[in-house]
Amino acid sequence: MAQLIDGSRIAKDLQDQLAQTILAHTNLGRRRPFLTVVLVGEDPASQIYVRHKEKACHSVGIDSETIHKPASISEQDLVALITQLNADPSVDGILVQLPLPKHIHSFNVISAINPSKDVDGLHPYNQGLLAMNKARHVPCTPSGIMKLLEAIDFKFEGKIAAVIGRSILVGSPVARLLLHRNTTVIHIHSKTPSPWALARQADLLVVAVGSAKLIDAKWVREGAVVIDVGIHRIDDKLCGDVDFDAVKDQASWITPVPKGVGPMTIACLLLNCFNAYVASFDKV
Numbered sequence: 001m002a003q004l005i006d007g008s009r010i011a012k013d014l015q016d017q018l019a020q021t022i023l024a025h026t027n028l029g030r031r032r033p034f035l036t037v038v039l040v041g042e043d044p045a046s047q048i049y050v051r052h053k054e055k056a057c058h059s060v061g062i063d064s065e066t067i068h069k070p071a072s073i074s075e076q077d078l079v080a081l082i083t084q085l086n087a088d089p090s091v092d093g094i095l096v097q098l099p100l101p102k103h104i105h106s107f108n109v110i111s112a113i114n115p116s117k118d119v120d121g122l123h124p125y126n127q128g129l130l131a132m133n134k135a136r137h138v139p140c141t142p143s144g145i146m147k148l149l150e151a152i153d154f155k156f157e158g159k160i161a162a163v164i165g166r167s168i169l170v171g172s173p174v175a176r177l178l179l180h181r182n183t184t185v186i187h188i189h190s191k192t193p194s195p196w197a198l199a200r201q202a203d204l205l206v207v208a209v210g211s212a213k214l215i216d217a218k219w220v221r222e223g224a225v226v227i228d229v230g231i232h233r234i235d236d237k238l239c240g241d242v243d244f245d246a247v248k249d250q251a252s253w254i255t256p257v258p259k260g261v262g263p264m265t266i267a268c269l270l271l272n273c274f275n276a277y278v279a280s281f282d283k284v
């Protein structure tokens with residue numbers, strides 16, 4: 001049986017440390033960091049994620065607000081809201097919860113965020129810095145995955161990783177981060193022929209495909225580390241993109257769902273927000 005990578009504990013340790021650091025700042029008489037979350041529409045999963053983010057902010061001493069707009073908002077009005085938040089010196093971080101309604105181009109909205117306040121690391125400028133190994137705000141889930149791998153002392157250099165999925169939120173940035181650590185990356189996506197045959201060569205699988213229990217034993221080499229980014233509800237039970245029971249005896253380490261990657265995404269958002277806050281003092 002694989003060992004579990006306890007994302008809840010690792011995230012809690014990061015958040016406890018961050019709470020202490022924020023306290024040290026506020027004890028000097030500084031204001032608290034501030035995150036604005038923009039939520040558009042009524043997607044139930046997004047509403048739950050946003051609540052978790054707000055709760056986590058408050059637990060470490062970051063103030064936050066959620067601006068909830070109806071699904072009918074125009075792209076132009078959403079961009080105008082972002083422009084207003086960019087100009088507000090009391091806002092350190094801006095996060096636009098994805099997905100957005102179909103009539104809005106998320107690229108245009110994300111591109112409107114001041115890159116310094118883009119705590120999701122999704123702005124083209126921040127993605128470019130990441131591609132050039134000069135990252136400032138790294139997207140939260142990829143950053144959390146790297147911290148999980150560091151926590152189990154994964155040796156990146158010389159290893160083969162299969163990244164399954166190529167979204168801008170997870171697959172593409174995590175592949176970059178692994179490359180920067182001298183891991184050899186096989187990037188698998190929906191058009192890859194015989195994807196399991198490639199994945200089986202890997203020492204590390206990072207799975208972010210958004211399809212419940214897609215990955216079974218034939219994808220996983222004996223002793224591989226498996227990071228499962230997916231989260232789905234089936235018959236009132238949560239599961240990931242990986243069929244946990246089918247691969248647990250083959251992997252050496254595996255993230256559970258829930259309590260694996262999810263808490264790390266939130267912890268890294270808080271860290272990015274704190275970094276944006278600290279950088280705002282350097283600017284004045």
Ligand code: GUN
Binds near residue numbers: 095096097120140141
């Ligand atoms: N939707 C699902 N995950 C995320 C995330 O990390 N950031 C944003 N903005 N939206 C998401």
